[in-house]
Amino acid sequence: MADRYKQILVVGLGLIGGSLALALQGFEDYVVVGGVRSRSTYEKAVARGVAQRVTFHPEEELAGSDVVILAQDPQGIMDFLRDNRERFRPGSLVLDVCGIKTAIMEAARCLPEEVDFIGCHPMAGKEVSGIDNAEGTLFRNTHFIITPREESTREHLDLLERMAAHCRFRDVVRTTCQHHDQLIAYTSQLMHVIALSVCDSEQLFTCMGFEGGSFRDCTRVAALDVPLWTQLFSLNAPALTQVVEQLEQRLHQYRLAIASGDRTQLSAMLEHAAGRKKQRNFEQARGDDVRVGF
Amino acid sequence: MADRYKQILVVGLGLIGGSLALALQGFEDYVVVGGVRSRSTYEKAVARGVAQRVTFHPEEELAGSDVVILAQDPQGIMDFLRDNRERFRPGSLVLDVCGIKTAIMEAARCLPEEVDFIGCHPMAGKEVSGIDNAEGTLFRNTHFIITPREESTREHLDLLERMAAHCRFRDVVRTTCQHHDQLIAYTSQLMHVIALSVCDSEQLFTCMGFEGGSFRDCTRVAALDVPLWTQLFSLNAPALTQVVEQLEQRLHQYRLAIASGDRTQLSAMLEHAAGRKKQRNFEQARGDDVRVGF
Numbered sequence: 001m002a003d004r005y006k007q008i009l010v011v012g013l014g015l016i017g018g019s020l021a022l023a024l025q026g027f028e029d030y031v032v033v034g035g036v037r038s039r040s041t042y043e044k045a046v047a048r049g050v051a052q053r054v055t056f057h058p059e060e061e062l063a064g065s066d067v068v069i070l071a072q073d074p075q076g077i078m079d080f081l082r083d084n085r086e087r088f089r090p091g092s093l094v095l096d097v098c099g100i101k102t103a104i105m106e107a108a109r110c111l112p113e114e115v116d117f118i119g120c121h122p123m124a125g126k127e128v129s130g131i132d133n134a135e136g137t138l139f140r141n142t143h144f145i146i147t148p149r150e151e152s153t154r155e156h157l158d159l160l161e162r163m164a165a166h167c168r169f170r171d172v173v174r175t176t177c178q179h180h181d182q183l184i185a186y187t188s189q190l191m192h193v194i195a196l197s198v199c200d201s202e203q204l205f206t207c208m209g210f211e212g213g214s215f216r217d218c219t220r221v222a223a224l225d226v227p228l229w230t231q232l233f234s235l236n237a238p239a240l241t242q243v244v245e246q247l248e249q250r251l252h253q254y255r256l257a258i259a260s261g262d263r264t265q266l267s268a269m270l271e272h273a274a275g276r277k278k279q280r281n282f283e284q285a286r287g288d289d290v291r292v293g294f
Numbered sequence: 295m296a297d298r299y300k301q302i303l304v305v306g307l308g309l310i311g312g313s314l315a316l317a318l319q320g321f322e323d324y325v326v327v328g329g330v331r332s333r334s335t336y337e338k339a340v341a342r343g344v345a346q347r348v349t350f351h352p353e354e355e356l357a358g359s360d361v362v363i364l365a366q367d368p369q370g371i372m373d374f375l376r377d378n379r380e381r382f383r384p385g386s387l388v389l390d391v392c393g394i395k396t397a398i399m400e401a402a403r404c405l406p407e408e409v410d411f412i413g414c415h416p417m418a419g420k421e422v423s424g425i426d427n428a429e430g431t432l433f434r435n436t437h438f439i440i441t442p443r444e445e446s447t448r449e450h451l452d453l454l455e456r457m458a459a460h461c462r463f464r465d466v467v468r469t470t471c472q473h474h475d476q477l478i479a480y481t482s483q484l485m486h487v488i489a490l491s492v493c494d495s496e497q498l499f500t501c502m503g504f505e506g507g508s509f510r511d512c513t514r515v516a517a518l519d520v521p522l523w524t525q526l527f528s529l530n531a532p533a534l535t536q537v538v539e540q541l542e543q544r545l546h547q548y549r550l551a552i553a554s555g556d557r558t559q560l561s562a563m564l565e566h567a568a569g570r571k572k573q574r575n576f577e578q579a580r581g582d583d584v585r586v587g588f
Contacts, residue, residue, distance in 0.1 A: 123506040143503050173503040183504040186497045191508035194488055196567035197544040201537070203480045204570055208578070209437050209467040210477040212417040214485035217511035222571035230561040237552050243495070244549040248542050250491040255538040258531050267524040273490035276498055277516035284502070 009065035011035040011058045011080060013045050015126060016097050017071025018134025021051045023167040025136065033061055044131050062087040067159070070096040074231045078107040090114035093156045097122055099184060101147045101177035103235040116156050119147035119177055121184070122169065129225045137168070144169040147177040185239035192229060193244055195222035303359035305329040305352045305374060307339050309420060310391050311365025312428025315345045317461035319430070327355055338425045356381040361453070364390040368525045372401040384408035387450045391416055393478060395441045395471035397529040410450050413441035413471055415478070416463065423519045431462070438463040441471040479533035486523060487538055489516035 006029055010021045013034045021032050034051035035058025036042045045054045055061060062068065062084060070077045077096045088094060094117045096104050101119040108117040124142040126133055144164045148157060164172050198204075199222040207215075233240055257266045300323055304315045307328045315328050328345035329352025330336045339348045349355060356362060356378060364371045371390045382388060388411045390398050395413040402411040418436040420427055438458045442451060458466045469477075492498075493516040501509075527534055551560045 123504065125506060125508075142506065145504065171503070180504070183497065183501045186495060187501045187505040187509040190492070191512050193545065193548050194492075194512060195508070195571070196564060197541055197548060198484070198488075199567045199571045199574070200544050201480060201540060203477060203537075204574055205577075207477045207481045208574075209465070210417065210439065210474070211481040212419060212436065214419075214489070214515045215481040217514060218485050218488060219571060220511060221508045222568060223575060224564065224568050226561055226564045226568055230557055230564055233552050233560060233564075234555065234557050237555070241549050241553045243497075244545055244552070246495060247491055248545050248549070250494050251487065251538055251542050251545075254487050254491060255535050255542070258527050258538070259535045261528065261531070263524055263528050266527060267520055270490065270518065270520045270524055270527075273493045273516060274518050274520055277489075277493045277513060280493070280498055280502075281517060283499075 004064075006030045006067075007033055007061070007065045008067040008069065009033045009035060009058055009061045010051065010069045010071055012071035012076065013041055013050055013054070013131050013134070014071065015129045015131070015133050015138075016122065016124075017069065018045070018050050018131040019124075019136060019138040020069060020071060020097065020122070020167065021045075022134060022136030023139055024163065027163060027166045030067070033058075033065070035061065041131050048131075050131065050134065059084045059087055063089050065089060066092050067163075068092060068094045070094065070098075072098075073228045074098045074100060074104065074235055077104060081107050082110055085110045085112065088112070088115045092116070093118065093159060095120045095146075095160070099188065099232050100236045101180045101184075105147060105149070105177045116152050117149060118152050118156065118160060119180075120160070121145040121147075121180065122167075123188075127221050127223055129228070140168040141170045143171055143173050145173045145175065145180060147175060147180055181236050182239045185236055186243045189233060189236060189240050190243045190247065192221050192224060193233075193240070194247075195219050196224075198222070298358075300324045300361075301327055301355070301359045302361040302363065303327050303329060303352055303355045304345065304363045304365055306365035306370065307335055307344055307348070307425050307428070308365065309423045309425070309427050309432075310416065310418075311363065312339065312344050312425040313418075313430060313432040314363060314365065314391065314416070314461065315339075316428060316430030317433055318457065321457060321460045324361070327352075327359070329355065335425050342425075342428075344425065344428065353378045353381055357383055359383060360386050361457075362386060362388045364388065364392075366392075367522045368392045368394060368398065368529055371398060375401050376404055379404045379406065382406070382409045386410070387412065387453060389414045389440075389454070393482065393526050394530045395474045395478075399441060399443070399471045410446050411443060412446050412450065412454060413474075414454070415439040415441075415474065416461075417482075421515050421517055423522070434462040435464045437465055437467050439467045439469065439474060441469060441474050475530050476533045479530055480537045483527060483530060483534050484537045484541065486515050486518060487527075487534070488541075489513050490518075492516070 008030045010017050013036050021034050024032050032051045034045050034054045042054055097120050105119050111117055122139055122144050124139050161172055198219050257269055302324045304311050307330050315326050318326050326345045328339050328348045336348055391414050399413050405411055416433055416438050418433050455466055492513050551563055
């Protein structure tokens with residue numbers, strides 16, 4: 001086989017895909033190629049030099065790509081896998097970077113045996129989307145969660161570690177897709193449901209001038225990408241509805257305690273929750289951050 | 295009457311009182327005196343030069359103080375007003391800086407007619423408390439809410455405006471104590487109930503490595519000062535329980551929509567709430583920030 005350069009194909013140059021393409025520049029001896037659908041993204045990607053080459057036909061790049069990063073929305077990833085399953089290069093590593101993993105890992109079963117698929121979730125984001133907001137520094141000090149298959153090769157896991165280090169992730173956290181989806185329902189999706197629910201209040205517009213940092217922080221993520229989050233919520237419905245229900249119940253308990261006028265009981269509840277948060281801050285500061293793994 | 299210097303007395307040198315004492319240094323020709331209870335706060339206040347003078351007996355300073363800032367917790371403020379109502383200087387301005395206003399304005403009715411009382415709420419804070427965390431820059435670019443009495447004098451309102459400008463507040467927002475308490479239940483107290491409720495989950499410790507910015511932001515305020523927040527919640531129970539109940543209902547609606555599998559309905563709900571948040575961001579950026587007033 002003739003010498004050839006190695007190629008990373010990033011399909012979808014939105015906030016995450018665009019930022020990854022930028023962050024991966026200079027990674028070993030890889031060339032980064034970006035795949036886009038819209039003329040506007042194409043032009044911005046070329047103007048900013050987000051990738052060495054940008055194409056409207058990423059499917060034609062699959063045979064020549066050693067690493068393929070699927071950075072579309074979840075439905076886009078599942079469709080792309082199904083439509084192009086025979087085009088991936090044998091021995092290549094394919095990964096996605098969306099916020100749910102079980103449905104994606106399921107969809108990736110359609111790939112031929114010689115193509116390795118590893119689910120990934122960079123725990124980074126912004127409350128704005130699109131290539132305009134992409135930055136090569138987006139992943140610095142954030143967690144990179146991966147959900148490999150049992151048969152994923154050591155070589156590919158090592159490659160992914162090196163890519164993550166190049167992008168300046170804080171660490172690589174390995175887990176199963178089911179575990180990922182349960183925890184992400186709590187740590188991320190629930191935060192978005194809360195922010196949306198708070199913004200549904202009629203007081204949202206009358207309260208201007210009365211908000212402090214906690215209100216800005218809690219509602220920040222409500223201005224979300226609607227099609228994307230509709231998919232993320234829907235594709236993780238069992239885990240998400242469970243954590244929403246638990247939150248409803250806890251809010252109800254606080255409401256009863258506040259309404260009761262029993263300050264001793266209320267104080268005990270606050271002591272319990274505040275103590276947990278302080279304990280967690282302590283563990284985090286001590287660096288006991290990452291607890292999961294196989 | 296002989297010439298005398300003017301004096302501001304700050305009773306309580308915790309996070310807010312200590313920060314105000316620091317921020318007020320150099321304000322016109324006023325001397326700032328701090329009142330404390332504990333030996334440890336006394337020593338820190340003296341060491342840091344938080345006030346020109348620090349005393350364990352603030353009640354003895356009342357006759358000589360033109361402005362008194364009550365910066366204890368709500369119960370402490372109410373007790374102090376009741377116990378010292380005859381000691382305040384006639385013509386002086388008394389204010390408090392705690393997070394609820396109706397109960398405080400009610401308690402301040404015990405003061406003699408010649409003493410003006412204006413409820414105040416600097417919309418600034420930290421997730422940590424005490425004089426160790428006090429900073430003269432704490433109030434920069436934050437809202438200073440005031441709830442004057444109808445009979446509060448122009449002279450005192452002007453004085454308060456000048457003090458707020460000296461502390462570098464972003465603006466002074468005038469409203470009624472009832473309106474303040476309703477809005478603060480939503481913008482501040484509810485955020486704390488949410489943070490506590492999220493931290494009550496058993497997943498709090500298993501999710502390490504899976505959290506992004508939204509989780510850190512939403513739970514930040516959970517490590518709260520328990521005695522203080524027990525009072526704040528209890529003294530604003532009617533307004534707070536109402537907003538908690540509304541949030542429970544909205545979460546319930548999201549849960550049903552997510553569980554239903556009807557992506558069109560879910561998408562419409564997300565569009566609605568995200569649109570409101572975007573609209574609000576837009577209005578805020580345009581500077582339509584403060585809407586309230588008499």
